[in-house]
Amino acid sequence: MIQLEPINGFFKRERALQAAYPMRMLIVREGNGFLCMNSGDYPLLKGRIFFIPEEGLVRLEGEITSGYWLSFSSLLYAEFLLQHLDPQAKNLFLNLSFRDLDSQESIKTYSLLDQLKKEINIKKDMPFLAQYLSLFLGFTAGLDGYLAALTLDDLQQVLRFRAILEQFYKQERSIQFYAEGMGMSSGRLNKFLDRVLGKSLTVLIKDRIMREAEELLLHSDYTVDEIAELLGFEQTTNFSTSFKRHKGISVLQFSRLT
Template structure:
């Protein structure tokens, strides 16, 4: 049995690639048994961003240990570092658009300021979008795939890819806006994003909401209000959710022992980490790892 979940790197076959690729779901399903070190239907961590557009069929897809139902015109968006697994059922068709973090960062500069909020922000929104029947999003995926796979012209192709990516991204952000609670860039959102950024930096040293409130120069009560209005949970609940997800990813994607992981996550006693993890997941760290590998 393999020791951990594989970390899949971006590896486009097109020469001189700047960080974007597209393939069909059918082509990935067809070669699933031919990939030596990776089976796409087994859990794996991605080192890139991904938009999966299901145009036909029904199935489910794993994103960060949650199985999401799939049907025709479902889109799943996945951020770098998330855990993913496909389930290839008969008649399943669609596209997989992949791009690196560096590619996304360059594209962000060309997008409206708030376009990035709903897509690729796993802690704020569900990864699923249902595309309406009257939408023309599929036309742009078809065009992108045609340009990427059939074009023999290298001249200005990168600008074509960037333009089509921007259109697809903007259209999906617009669809997401109507399928999630309305979230505008407000002072509360800006403060929440600062809190999340601080948590990503300091979660190994502190699980205390007061610590982050002090860093933000606000009260614990104010931080709670911000979290409840933005993500519907208290600051402490958000910290716990973040830490547990990080622990899950590390458990399944490395040879780290639960005792070592406990110290790395700031627990003074491994037994306290085991209790904490079981409280939030129902599993011990070791039983969770066995469940997903």
């Protein structure tokens, strides 16, 4: 569902780049020449990252001294879209687009890619890789402005927290559980989440539960009672009350809207 490979060498446009999955990115660390698509030729500049649409062959004309070729499945991209509801995220791969990273952004980008490569090689589970990819896309596309100000250590800690939350949000609610998973005290984790995400653990868990509730209501055949049980609510009334507080409308009204 995800493939990441270093890319370097001389390229001629007669031969297209092959990708294992439909969503494609080219990250240029050092290079010169052009990325060639039907829409035109685009310079391969230092620190340039390309977001390449599903349709169309990717051809290179020139040399890449150092770079990465990343492809991933539409399923992983869907997870990113669930966390980024703004139109810019949805349009990211509709047409060829690119972003030029400054020196600090480039350093962080390549450190994240190096770590992602290690996680792929040791066969980390897909929920973890989905969280990693979502963070990486949010950072490189400039969609999560707060990420740009974080240190590499902070970015890694955000990733680790997201992965733990994704695995346990349905069952675990206590700050102590997540603090132990992060190797922190409860007080330190609370301060970290408030500083980097601007939300408490309670709010982050509730946001994730309600996002899952919306998905299940939209795209599953589960009853409301079954959804409440799946999401860790002892009673359906508790789920219905939480949903209305979060969305401003009842579960029934939400279902009718869709």
